[in-house]
């Protein structure tokens with residue numbers, strides 16, 4: 001890969017992320033991405049109601065070990081974020097933001113592919129099942145062996161691979177309060193959603 005052209009490409013992709021609706025985006029090195037098995041374990045059935053319901057979620061993804069192997073093929077990545085009020089993140093309106101997150105990730109990936117980086121891969125957050133296939137009983141890939149219904153919208157969640165999002169945010173210089181069900185919006189007023197695109 002030509003180092004000079006990669007520099008130009010990642011710079012353009014950072015701008016592209018913001019055009020697509022991200023509040024900020026940064027170019028990072030793939031070596032800045034850390035993977036933690038314990039984080040992937042949090043997806044398990046008792047923790048997430050969507051565990052196993054999509055081909056993009058555990059146990060249907062390659063998980064931390066597969067991601068570590070994949071990462072060896074990449075040198076560069078883009079991370080981006082969407083800032084959002086805690087109140088929205090804790091309400092049903094969060095689904096709209098999560099859909100936007102997936103779509104920005106796909107948009108960056110597609111731009112990278114168009115610029116010749118055909119192995120670029122996007123990751124978002126949240127299961128695609130409730131975001132895009134809510135009205136369907138099941139994920140088409142899992143039950144029919146067919147194509148994803150929303151290939152231009154849905155991407156795997158970072159969680160299922162154990163990607164350490166907090167560390168990524170620190171690398172980007174973004175301070176992040178983790179929003180959980182019990183978070184009081186009067187104490188923590190803003191949170192963020194984030195996505196990652198490997199460029200290669």
Ligand code: SF4
Nearest residue numbers: 128133139148149154
């Ligand atoms: S078919 Fe639906 S649930 Fe399955 S991967 Fe695509 S968007 Fe996700």
